[in-house]
Amino acid sequence: MFKNYQLVIFRDHHGAYRKLRFRGWLFALMLVALAGLVAGNISLVKYYYNYKQMEHERSEWETQVQDQNAQLLSLSEKIKTLETDLTRIRGFDAKLRQMVNLDQEPRDVAPGGEAKDFDKKYLPLYRQEMLTRKLHQFLAELGNTAALERVRQQELLALLDAAGSRLATMPTTWPVAGWIVSPFGERTAPFTGKKEFNKGLDIAAPIGTPVTAPGTGLVTFAGETEDGGFGLVIDHQGGLTTAYSHLRDVTVAKGQTVSRGQIIGHVGDSGQTHGPHLHYETRLGGAPVNPMRYILE
Known part of the structure; x- marks a missing residue:
């Protein structure tokens, strides 16, 4: 070689x-x-x-990770939307139950007695596997809560079917389109500057804005009030009445039956008032109660 x-x-x-x-x-x-x-x-x-x-x-792999992250974010948004809707439904359910005296006070709407804040509890998790487990756990809890709410809704619907006419008489809608300038409760009097208790809601609106009946009832008073203004009172049965003050005029008469949504007068500034508005009261057994207890927003 x-x-x-x-x-x-x-x-x-x-x-x-x-x-x-x-x-x-x-x-x-x-x-x-x-x-x-x-x-x-x-x-x-x-x-x-x-x-x-x-x-x-x-x-x-990077494309797959991006797709998974996008799906997780989309899922989190859907869950938050579902949670918001469920909370609103539970609040609506609680208010209806309170109105028909099924529950004395609105129930705590947070499942398990603690708020389920998705943003604070789940989004800060940085590991994808942990986030996925938390999402599945949250969905399971939300599903259980939704199932429980369906049972409660069926119970409430059965009760409302039996008391449908009673619900129709309740003042569940806003009497006028405006904005609240003085809520129910303690306030400073606009004329004397002293502390006083506002027995209803003061709802500001332009003069001439229609005032409608928030529920079916019988007009027990319609005319001039003690302070020189115009007002009326509607009896909604069961000791529940609503009163309206500072009206420009009254379009119904005493003894007349009105239905929900029917125009009963118009906003004015008659009587002792600091501007055009409707003073709206709700009384139960003669005692003033917060009208917001019955208004279904």
């Missing part, structure tokens, strides 16, 4: 040629270098192929 070698190269068809002599060890070294070069190229090709494959897999 380490003998001398000759490489003959013929240059043309006239028989010209050239001889190249190689020592054996140099020829062997060239073969080894050639083999190493081929092996290196093969290794580089395999490495390049593996790199491209890993890059493709990484790109697919």
